[in-house]
Amino acid sequence: MQQEYKSKSYSHVFKIILILIAVLGLGVAVRAMVMPKTFGEFGHYRGSAIEDEMNRPIRNGTNASCLVCHPYIRQMHLEGVHNTVSCEFCHGPMADHVKDGKVIADLPMKQGEEIKKLCLRCHNQIIRARPKESIKMISMPQHLEEKHVRIDHNCNQCHNVHAPLMWVNQAKAIVGAGGDSK
Amino acid sequence: MMDVIQKEMSRDRRAFIKNVLSGTIAGSLLLVIPAGAMDLGNIPEQITGMRDDTEPFITKRKFAFIVDITRCIGCGSCCVADKNEYQVPDGMYRTWVERYVIDDEDNVYVDSPNGGLDGYQEPRKDIPHPVRDTFFVPKLCNMCEHPSCVQVCPVGATYQTDDGFVLIDAKRCVACGYCIQACPYSVRFINPKTKTADKCTWCYHRVRKGLLPVCVNVCPVQARKFGDLNDKESEVYKILHQPHVVSILKPGMGNKPSLHYVGLRREVV
Incomplete structure (x- = not known):
């Protein structure tokens, strides 16, 4: 079937x-x-x-790479207490400055209020969040009053930004440790 | 020495003079051309021996990242450096710094204005009670051993290399956003410039060329550490194998991150 x-x-x-x-x-x-x-x-x-x-391009160098060409800053920066601070944090990335071993543009130097702002990013006591032992904290404008300087003074008028205590220590050495500059 | 020169001279005076002349010219040229100019290609190596490894994966090393909460001062150097390195458009962050504020009533307030890119210039003013404690927590890719982002990617654009890096193939990514939802740590975002998923890579391109990740390189207080766990002399090995309060974020998710935190607080986990 x-x-x-x-x-x-x-x-x-x-x-x-x-x-x-x-x-x-x-x-x-x-x-x-x-x-x-x-x-x-x-x-x-x-x-x-x-x-x-x-193969992504490297844009930031290291402090070592910056200081190869800036020997004067090198000595100052490495001897000061700011030796761990990155050059490129304040000045910008190396790729904007050097290309194929040639200088293509100058990196901006911070001026006036910008400097104070940069300083206070780390040293502002009022934030109260920073481990005390690691870096020095100051509060503004009390710090200026304590040091008996004008209230509109900028940080870099007393502190070299690369070696913050360089000028202070030099001044101390001149007036002697017991001088009234504390 | 003198006999060698004598011998050379007597052999071929013309060639000898030529050699001396060209040597002098080359030497004087070296003085004129600035030889010190450093290029981004020949920066001194920070991770020793990295440049000798040319295999596709560096499996003999086991990289780990450690963030030390007790050291972070919230300056935002890392965020600035990261922005400079990758030029991610504003509002997107491959790494960012969070501020935790705890008041006397144990309320926790978290903020991260502009991802910490501008630093923390002002204290928080919207907290009614006296502040008991404040601290900063930097965040970045956790480089999980079991990455959920890789698991969900439908096109194989997110992948894990054999040496533990979780990376994104921007050419394959279709920006579906699954990985962004899957990531327990919210480190992923759609980059408006490339229109693909993007995230922190622990600076894979720098590490492979022997440099530290850029945030580690710029941190002024060494709150960020990067190193090889197979090297028993490395700082990361010592931190993870000595008595320290070390923890990871969201351990319950089971992703097994390679990013460790020293001094992480219970408010963060």
Whole structure:
């Protein structure tokens, strides 16, 4: 009874198989076209992405790299208590200054109120959040009153920004330790 | 010495004179051209031996990042340096510094004006009770051992290298934002410039060239430390293997961050 329903022709099966192979082939071709070459080299990501990330340009140097060309500042900066402060924090990134070993532009020097603002980023006592033992804290304008100087004085009039105690110590040495400059 | 010169002269006078002349010219030129000019490519190495490693992954080292809360003064040097290095548009931060203020009633107030980029110039004025304590907490990518951001990325744009860095392939990222939602530490954002996900990379490009991450390099009080845990002499190894109050953020998430905090307070975790 079942025999009469069975067809002798298999052409429709071949057609389906052919179509499946074509779709598979197309899929493989599209995958090869769309997927980046190095995808899957190390894992489920583009292998050459690591190299791309590695080749990101370095924009900040180090203090050592800045001080190679600035020997006078070097001596002052390294001898002072600010020797851990980064040059580029105040002056800007090295990439804006040097390119391929040549100076391309001057970095801005902070002036006036900008200097005071930079100083107070670290030394402002009123923030009350800083570990006491690490750096010196001052409150403004009490500090100026204590030192008997005009209230509109800027920090860099007494403190060399690179070596904050340099001038203070020099002045102390001149007037003697018992002088009234404290 | 003299016989060598004599011998050389007698061998070929013309060549000898030529050599001496060119040497003199080259020497005088060296004096004229400033030889000290430092380029960003030849900055002295900060992580010794890094430049000798050319393999795709530095698996012999295990990098760790430590932030010391007890040292941070909230100056924002790290944020400034980070901005200079990556030039991320305003309002987005690869690293930022949070200020925690605790008053006498044990209320905790957290703020981070402009991500700490401008430093903290003013105390908080909106706190009704006397302030008991204030401290700063720098935040950056935790470089998890089990990063949930990598797990959710549908296009393989976020990946973890064999040496533990979690990085982003900006060419593949479609900015779907799954990773931003998946990150338990909220370090990810869509960079408006590249229109892709972005985050702190622990300065992978600097580290691979033997330099410290830029925030570590500029920190004036060494609140940020970066080093190799396989090197038993390194500072990070000593901190993590000696009695210190060390903790990680959100340990319950199970992401196992490689970023550790020294002196982290219960208000932060």
